[in-house]
Every structure is written in C-alpha cells, then in structure tokens.
Amino acid sequence: MDGGVATDDDPVADSPATGDADDFDAWVTARAPSLLRFAYLMTGSRDAAEDSLQTALAKACEQWARVRRMDDRDAYVRRMIVNAHVSWWRKFRRRESPVEQVWEQDRGHYGDVAGRVSEHDLVWRLCESLPAKQRASIVLRYYEDLSYQQIARLLDTPEATVRSHVHRALATLRTTIEQQEKTDG
Secondary structure, eight states, X not given: OBTTBOOTTOGGGGSHHHHHHHHHHHHHHHHHHHHHHHHHHHHSOHHHHHHHHHHXXXXXXXXXXXXXXXXXXXXXXXXXXXXHHHHHHHHHXXXXXXXSSOOOOOOXXXXXXXXXXXXXXXXXXHHHTSOHHHHHHHIIIIISOOOHHHHHHHHTSOHHHXXXXXXXXXXXXXXXXXXXXXXXX
16 A cells, blocks of 8 residues: 555455445435535535534544434534534634625616525524524524424533523524614514
8 A cells, every 4th residue: 555545456455344334324315405505504505514514524524433422413524514614703703804784786677685685594584693602502402393302412511501591592483583673663
C-alpha cells in the first residue's frame, strides 16, 4: 500500500471498514434530506446549511465505527451540525456586519407580492429574528418534533433552560405578530 490508498491487491480493501463505508453511504442516502432540512432551519441559509451538514458528515464518516453503534445516530449527527454551525458562527461573526435593513431585489411585478408569500416563509422570517438559542429550541421543538429532554441533550443545556428558551421565543413571536397586525390593520 503506497500513500494510504487501498488497491485491489490490498487486504485493507476487503476489511470490515469497507462495510462501514457502505453502511455510512446507505445511512447518509436515507437521512440526508432530513438532516439538510434541520441544518437549514438551524442556520437560515441554504449555503450555511450545506456547509454545516458537510462538516458534520465528514466528521461522522471519520468516526463511523463509533457513531453506527449509537442508539440515536440522527441525534448525534444533529448535534454535530449544531456544533459545526456554532463553530462557523464564532469564527466568522466578526467578519460579517449586520445591517439594520436588508435591501431586497425587486422580484418583478406579478400582482400582489404579499399574497404570494407562503405561510412557511412568513414563519421562517419571524424565526430568523429570534436569538440563536431560542431559534434552535423552537426549530427542534416544533419543526423536528423533539421533546424538551431530547432538545436539552442535543444542545447540551438543562431542560429548564430549553423550556425557558421556547417560552421566551413564543412570547417574542406572539408580540411581533400582534405588532404587525396592529400596523397592518
């Protein structure tokens, strides 16, 4: 074996690790859409979601012999996605400067734009306004339908703190919606 590459004549190519790779590929094929959806809901950006998912899956692949023996692989990889996004956020948050108002490109004049905005987009925009920990708790609770205990374990936070994040997020969303209704009506 030269340079760590397995060849047809190499006994490593027929080792159990090859079966691990097949198992990992099958698991990723089955779970990737759900994990990407979760990553998108966590990050708010398709690009950031794909980056976080790729980082998590690369680490999961390296540790697959251990990960495959876990009772809940999905929860473990979700936690890896959260960690990857938090690492990215910590690394790059100083480079990005938030602005007060984002300029939106004209989407054309095809009638009432507000009428075409889906309910999903509206809910997501409201969730984007939440602090990261509250948004993560809301996403895990209502989009992923996890229990408070599962969320606490996934975010490595006490269950009471998760309940507090969800409560505060819902209160913030409620207030925001009421204010929008007052200004619209």
